Amino acid sequence: MRLNLITKLTLATGVILMVTMACFAWLRIGNLERLLLEEAVTSADNLSETIVRTTHYQMLDNDLPRVFQMITEAGSQKGIKRIRMISKEGKIAFSTKRNEIGTLVDKKAAACNMCHTGSAPLLHATSMSRSRIYRDESGATVLGMAKGIYNEPKCSAAACHFHPSSARILGVLDVVVSLDNMNAQLAEYRNKAIIQTIILLGLLTLSLTFFMMKLVTVPLRLLLTHTKKVAAGDLESSVAVQSGDELGELACSFNGMTDNLRQARRELEEWAHNLEAKVEERTRELKQMQAQLVRSEKLASQGELVAGIAHEINNPLTGILVYSSLISSDPKLDPELKPDIETIVRETQRCASIVKGLLDFSRETPPQKKPLALEQVMEEALNLVIHQSLFHDIVIARRYAADLPLVMADHNQMEQVLINLLLNAGQAMTGAGELTITTGVFPGGEALFASIRDSGCGIPEEHLGKIFDPFFTTKDQKGTGLGLSVSYGIIANHGGKIGVESQVGAGTTFTVILPLAGVETEPVES
Ligand SMILES: Nc1ncnc2c1ncn2[C@@H]1O[C@H](COP(=O)(O)OP(=O)(O)OP(=O)(O)O)[C@@H](O)[C@H]1O
Ligand SMILES: [Mg+2]
Known part of the structure; x- marks a missing residue:
């Protein structure tokens, strides 16, 4: 019992x-x-x-x-x-x-x-x-x-x-x-003494029980309930301190101990939460790297094919362009045929520019690298596009990092890349929206980046793996689908990378990463 x-x-x-x-x-x-x-x-x-x-x-x-x-x-x-x-x-x-x-x-x-x-x-x-x-x-x-x-x-x-x-x-x-x-x-006195003793004993026992319950049992029960709650994981509870004696001190110590436990648990939870977030971030980075790798491999094989075709087409095209130009400027040419010849010249020039784009994509055009300031190239590219009606209602926010180091790059090619990205952003926003341009240096100082964020339509998940493919376009007759593939080839030729993050309906961010001038970096294989 x-x-x-x-x-x-x-x-x-x-x-x-x-x-x-x-x-x-x-x-x-x-x-x-x-x-x-x-x-x-x-x-x-x-x-x-x-x-x-x-x-x-x-x-x-x-x-x-x-x-x-x-x-x-x-x-x-x-x-x-x-x-x-x-x-x-x-x-x-x-x-x-x-x-x-x-x-x-x-x-x-x-x-x-x-x-x-x-x-x-x-x-x-x-x-x-x-x-x-x-x-x-x-x-x-x-x-x-x-x-x-x-x-x-x-x-x-x-x-x-x-x-x-x-x-x-x-x-x-x-x-x-x-x-x-x-x-x-004597018997009467004895009986009285026994009865008095029993009554006194009863009263003493009752009062002792009462005081013991008030002073000892109740505080102890409270402590016991509290410890059971703590053992069950309820660290928010606390025990009421009812006196300043040893039991009161014990209650204070219990409350202190519970507070410390609660604090420790919170820290553990935060730590676990942070760990989870870090794991998620690393997983996302890994996925991106994997996608980049797959893309690189795919584009490398496409590049070889494209380079071969472009070379083959380039020579006859040059011949067609030279002879059609000569015919067009020949005074003996029947004036009725002049518009046809001019159409041949124009279309041949268009073909030549496509072939040039393909050669850029397949990295056949080596970059003429010089130290240049990325913000300056960005401003030049912006100047070329913002006067177009497409950009009239677009708010442009510039967030250039102060004292951005120079980067070794081909000025024209870099400008071409930025124009491609800016035009894509403008087209995605269909005339109105917000364009945010950010530049900065990665922690560690090995590379710098320029990101172009738009508030446009976004890219669906299933298209993300194809946008760098030559001729992939969602713009029907208005696009060739060469903009991003050419940009990709140029940046890869500079030893850098292009990253993309997008959410349908919210917008897209393209980030160009370039190794810093003076830092020897092998060009990325693609
Ligand atoms: N900022 C962007 N927002 C939404 N979609 C984009 C964005 N940039 C590119 N895309 C998608 O990627 C596709 C490929 O782009 P890319 O620049 O290579 O070709 P294009 O813009 O269609 O044609 P071109 O650049 O030759 O005029 C686009 O058709 C579009 O669907
Ligand atoms: Mg484009």
Whole structure:
């Protein structure tokens, strides 16, 4: 059986109190018994003395009937069991119990042995040692008091000469009183003491329980509930501090401990959250790198094919362009044929520019690298496009990093890339929107970047892997689909990268990354 703390404490205190109070009551009852007994002995002695004194003259006159009458009257008082006169020889001269008159008493009996202890009887003794308590023939507890009747000169000189002058003691007056009254008083006192002790014990136990519950059990229960909550993971709870004692201090310490635990858990959660975000970011970066790699491989194979075709077409095209130009400027040419020849020249020029674009894409045109400031090239590219009606309602935000280092690049090619990206952004916003241009250096200082963010239509997920392919366009007749593929080839030729991030309906960000001037970087294989 599991006893709780308060029951154990109450039981222990109750037992200690009960034992203490029982001992105390036992001592009090013992004291009272002794006092009552002394009082009974004194009364019995006083009665003996009174009888001896009041019968003194009748004794001297040897008026025994009168003596016996007085003794009988004294013995008729309430509580007196028996009074008898015993001669020196042990013969009962008179007794209020008539039937024992004239009989001899046993000196060894309880009534006589306090004086007749040795060979010679005691002549004088204290009232306590002259008394004895015993059970009489009816079984009742009685107190016997023996009083010596001493010989006096008057006795031996009396007319009757009844006693010789040598005798010291003439007889004994034996008074026997009932102790029933004293025992009844004692029993009543004992019962009262027991009842009082029980009531007091009950009251003490109740008040002790009450105070223990208020001072110990309630704060302990609160602490216990709190610790259970904490163990179950509820770190927001706290325990009310109810006192400034040790339990109050304990509650304060618990609250402090819970606060520390809560703080530690929050830090752990934050740490886990950050870790999750970092993992997500790294995963995204890895995906981008993988996509870039796939794109590079794809574009590399396309580049080889395109380069071959472009070379083959370039030579006949040059011939067509030269001869058609010559024919067009020939004065002998029939004026009616002149527009046709001019169409041939124009279309051939268009074909030549496409072929040039393809050669740029396949990196057949080596860049003429010179140190240049990227913002300056950006501004030149912007100047070329913003006057077009396409850009009239577009807000342009420039966020150029201060003191951007120079980059080794081909001015014309770089301008071409930026124009391609700006035009794409403008076309994606269909005339209105926000264009944000940002430049900066990557932490570590190995490369710089220029990003062009538009608030246009965005690129669907399925197109992201194709936009750098030559001839991939969503612009029907208006686009050749060479802008991004050419830009890609140029940037790769500079040892850099082009990245893209896009969300349909929100916008697109193209980022050009270029290695910094003075930093030797191998061109990216594509
Ligand atoms: N900023 C952009 N916003 C939305 N889509 C874009 C963006 N840039 C490029 N694209 C998509 O990528 C495709 C390929 O672009 P690319 O510049 O290579 O060709 P084009 O713009 O269609 O034609 P060209 O550049 O030859 O005039 C575009 O048709 C368009 O669908
Ligand atoms: Mg384009």
